[in-house]
Amino acid sequence: MLYIDRTILNEYTSPQAFTGLREAGRPVWSSKKVLFNIDHVNPTRPERTADMTDAGGALQVSYFRKNSHDFDIELFDVLDSRQGIEHVVSHEQGWVLPGMVIGAGDSHTTTYGALGAFGLV
Numbered sequence: 001m002l003y004i005d006r007t008i009l010n011e012y013t014s015p016q017a018f019t020g021l022r023e024a025g026r027p028v029w030s031s032k033k034v035l036f037n038i039d040h041v042n043p044t045r046p047e048r049t050a051d052m053t054d055a056g057g058a059l060q061v062s063y064f065r066k067n068s069h070d071f072d073i074e075l076f077d078v079l080d081s082r083q084g085i086e087h088v089v090s091h092e093q094g095w096v097l098p099g100m101v102i103g104a105g106d107s108h109t110t111t112y113g114a115l116g117a118f119g120l121v
Helices: 015-024 055-070 086-092 107-115
Strands: 006-009 034-037 074-076 101-104 118-120
Touching: 015 055, 034 055, 034 086, 055 074, 086 107, 101 107, 107 118
Parallel strands: 006 034, 006 101, 034 074, 101 118
Antiparallel strands: none
């Protein structure tokens, strides 16, 4: 059994988990140890806005924002200065530190090993 120090989620891989929590009537175990970062469907152009032009991406981001609000989870939203690529932002913002066990829903989670952390997908 491993203790998960932090969980870092994105808008693309997390919806099913929160649908399951809602259906079961369960809260997030420790919302202050969870970080949401939008980085899979957001526009990258300099003049970007918080609005998504892609309908599928807009739906994912809308649900992600709702989950952030409903479950009291910090969100690095599209126009947040801390927002960026999930596996870079987590290092830059001190969310991943040596010795930690990190849970995330992305195949690049194992890159946390470069910082001496253990990433679980």
